[in-house]
Amino acid sequence: MSTLQGTLAAGAPAAEAPVRRVGRVTLFRVLWRSFFFQAACNYERMQNVGFAFCILPALTRLYQGEDLKRAMTRHLEFFNSHPYMTDALLGATVRLEEEHAAGRIGEERIQGFKATMMGPMAAIGDSFFWASLKPFAAALAVAGVFSDVPWAPLVFLLLYNMFHLVLRIYGLFAGYRMGERVFEKLYQIDLVQFSDRSHYLAGVCIGVGGALLVEHATRSRAALGQNLESVLLIALVLILFQLLKRKVTMIWLLYGFTLLCLGMILGLNAFFPLIERGE
């Protein structure tokens, strides 16, 4: 087998052998390991150790000796993608490894597949999970907390993980079943369109949460009257939003406006003592 793969790696044609399948248990082991995909993330080759760690149960089923060494080294090349979308790539790579072990394809095809697909997969995962689903689920749960719903954090976890876990499990098995065509399948699910819509839902949730927060704030104090305070608070949100859009960081705004706020209140109180000292 080793000689056969060595010939294939060099690009020469070779005789085909029957494909040996890794089995369902091995795929479940790959799936379990994928939850620790980023545990050894490093600056040089990013998630390479994670990828090799995840695919290792399949490699040990398919190869031994020198072939195993080559396969392990192959998967320690640079790899950087979205952790949830990597399951689909893992499934497809296991399928390619099976075909490589049977002498049907060369190892450069596996390398090429990983290198080509990690970018697009990361783009889909980043825009869907990080930039859309997470803000939407969090905004919904925050609005829930401000409406006195004590189990709102559970809604956040359920909503987020419903998509996360389904896509991970489905991705791995679809990747294994479809091999290199898995990207087409994931593209058909149209996560990009869903992520576009979730921005609107997140917007509504933030609006509702904001209104509840303003109501809570003005009801608890209302030194100037509820309506005037609501308007002032909205104006403050808009000023801070504009500053954030102009790349002023949150930490600067937090401490800058706190100092401004404390200075104004304590300064004004020094000249016009409305609040008496003492506890």
Added chain:
Amino acid sequence: MSFDPLQLSRDALQVTLVGGLLALDRRGAFQLMVSQPLVVIPVLGLMFGQLDTALWMGALVQLLWMASLIVGASVPPNETLASVVIGGTVLLYARHFGTPDVAVQAMAILVGAPVAWVGRWLDIRLERENLSLCARADEAARAGAPFALSRLPAVGLLRTFAAEGSLIALGLVLSILCVAIARPLLGRPEVKAFEVVGIYLLPALGLAVALTTVRRRRALLLSAASFVLVLIGLRYLEVQ
């Protein structure tokens, strides 16, 4: 309320252990989002029987770090470590020093927020340290030793837990000391000033940060419309 330093240390250790474990979810293990402030602080609140305060704090801290996203190779501020320190400070204050009023909550956020940036620095350091794991993985591959390679993620997780747990412990001790010492020294004007920060400024900043995550102009308009409608509805219900 009697102050027991031994009990406080035990509680701080509990916060450190639970917070350190939940913090692993942020990048190293599972990524089920149990490391988000909205979940971490209520979990700590359940531990200390202060769920209401913890839910409110969790939601507020979540808003403040809503835009903190791990996209690609970027390393954003570590909101989980900050939320453990902020939540832990408020909850331990409630258990050992008295009712955590709005001034205490605002002070906890102001004192605990820099932990997110120290956490970011720590995350970068850990990724650099993990280069040694990469080298060990190469050795394992050359030797054809799958078991040696399989151990490496566990080593990475242990490193992360030790480093982040230490930061939580240090941040928590400093934060609780600051708040517990400073709060009784504040006069009424200072307390009022911190209340204004806690009731108006922090929620306003949180909402502004949350709005930056909405990437569509129409969605922003929708957000404004739903805001106005709900506010009018609430006022109408109040009048009724």
